[in-house]
Amino acid sequence: MRHFRLLVVGNGVSAYGSYLNMVALNVFIYEVTDSALAAGLFMAVRLMTSVVSGFVSGRLVSAYDRKRLMVGADLTQCLAMVALLIAPEAGRAGLLYVLAVVTGFCSTLSGVALRSSIPEIVGSELRVRANSLLATGRSLAMIAGFASAGLVVAQFGYVAAISLDAASFAVSASVLLALPIRTKAAGPEEGDPGGEKPAEGEPGGEKTARRRQTGSLLLLRAAPVLAVMIAVRAADGLGSSSHNVALPVYSSALDPSHPATFVSQFWATWAIGNIVMQQVCGRWAGRGGRQGPGERAFAIGACVMSAAFIVVFAGLPTGVAVAAALVAGMADGLTEIAYVSRLQAAPDAQRGRLFGLSASVENTGFGLGMLVSGALLDHFRPLHVVGLLHGAAIVLCLAMFVVLVRYGRRERPPADAARERDVPSSAESEAR
Numbered sequence: 001m002r003h004f005r006l007l008v009v010g011n012g013v014s015a016y017g018s019y020l021n022m023v024a025l026n027v028f029i030y031e032v033t034d035s036a037l038a039a040g041l042f043m044a045v046r047l048m049t050s051v052v053s054g055f056v057s058g059r060l061v062s063a064y065d066r067k068r069l070m071v072g073a074d075l076t077q078c079l080a081m082v083a084l085l086i087a088p089e090a091g092r093a094g095l096l097y098v099l100a101v102v103t104g105f106c107s108t109l110s111g112v113a114l115r116s117s118i119p120e121i122v123g124s125e126l127r128v129r130a131n132s133l134l135a136t137g138r139s140l141a142m143i144a145g146f147a148s149a150g151l152v153v154a155q156f157g158y159v160a161a162i163s164l165d166a167a168s169f170a171v172s173a174s175v176l177l178a179l180p181i182r183t184k185a186a187g188p189e190e191g192d193p194g195g196e197k198p199a200e201g202e203p204g205g206e207k208t209a210r211r212r213q214t215g216s217l218l219l220l221r222a223a224p225v226l227a228v229m230i231a232v233r234a235a236d237g238l239g240s241s242s243h244n245v246a247l248p249v250y251s252s253a254l255d256p257s258h259p260a261t262f263v264s265q266f267w268a269t270w271a272i273g274n275i276v277m278q279q280v281c282g283r284w285a286g287r288g289g290r291q292g293p294g295e296r297a298f299a300i301g302a303c304v305m306s307a308a309f310i311v312v313f314a315g316l317p318t319g320v321a322v323a324a325a326l327v328a329g330m331a332d333g334l335t336e337i338a339y340v341s342r343l344q345a346a347p348d349a350q351r352g353r354l355f356g357l358s359a360s361v362e363n364t365g366f367g368l369g370m371l372v373s374g375a376l377l378d379h380f381r382p383l384h385v386v387g388l389l390h391g392a393a394i395v396l397c398l399a400m401f402v403v404l405v406r407y408g409r410r411e412r413p414p415a416d417a418a419r420e421r422d423v424p425s426s427a428e429s430e431a432r
Helices: 002-033 036-063 067-086 089-122 123-155 158-178 203-223 224-254 261-286 295-312 318-344 346-378 382-411 415-424 426-431
Strands: none
Touching: 002 036, 002 089, 002 158, 036 067, 036 089, 036 346, 067 089, 067 158, 089 123, 089 261, 089 318, 089 346, 123 158, 123 261, 123 318, 224 261, 224 318, 224 346, 224 382, 261 295, 261 318, 295 318, 295 382, 318 346, 346 382
């Protein structure tokens, strides 16, 4: 955990730079191109790259050393930022879309590699605590990045913001290089990029290749609850995009003279609830043999989160809406820890592909939700749009809960069999 805490610091520094540039780059693109369409296209290219790179990242993480992949991703993003800084003004517009592809791919690769490595870095029994530390670090980085973006750009300009982002990736890569951590399970897969040796009599290991291609799908077929959890995350992405798009519209309607007030209150309160719950999960796990929140906690938390987001847009007094944002943040923190920890329980050989699939599914849901929400908000109120998309997530969560209850009953031994085990046989009685 000592080494992992240092890793969290390095990851938090790079996350701060990313969130800072998420604001700065959008404004920078608009200033360079003088086109709102160009700014939207930049975000679309980055999101589409993240969707596609999820599948590619899963394969890379399963085949190669994850620490080297994370270091390479950080250094590549650092160099991309430096290239943007030194490029002539005439060529910056085209380079921005190259930057969108690079950052979309590298951020997804780094996230998949890090999440799939945590059980190997700290041990399976400490993965919940490690996940809570990592999530807390990124939440604090998000608050600091968004809060300081306007100040940095206003006081020092875009060059300073982009330079700070490049430096943050360099710091993260340096921390990773300095840490003596193992990111893949030790075993026969060492020395073989695919983690499996070709079967005898099969040239080129064709059977092994087929296993790698279908490994995560077979695991999902064998564990349908895991498949439902990934589907729920896609629905969560759909719902999350709805409140992200609807927040500025709703806040402007509440106070046209100060449209950013409610947005700031919402995200600040949400972040507080998120961080508090992450810390609670981290401290609670591991005590008395506890393993952290499970599948049922994930299903219940996802329902509560979506319901709380709907309440935020219900037109209630500001105090009630802010309280609902706090509940949404806490439920979001719970579901994040439960979900990541559950995927990390998979064997190391399949873990990378699962996280890659999850990243693609979540980004697809979020991207689709952005399009749907934007189109619906032209015709319906924010409450109706958020209620529709988050309501779909609630329905799927309830279906998951039913699946969990059914599987729980199926796995429970019959009452007669339990009684037979409790009653000793005559031979056992005589022996006693």
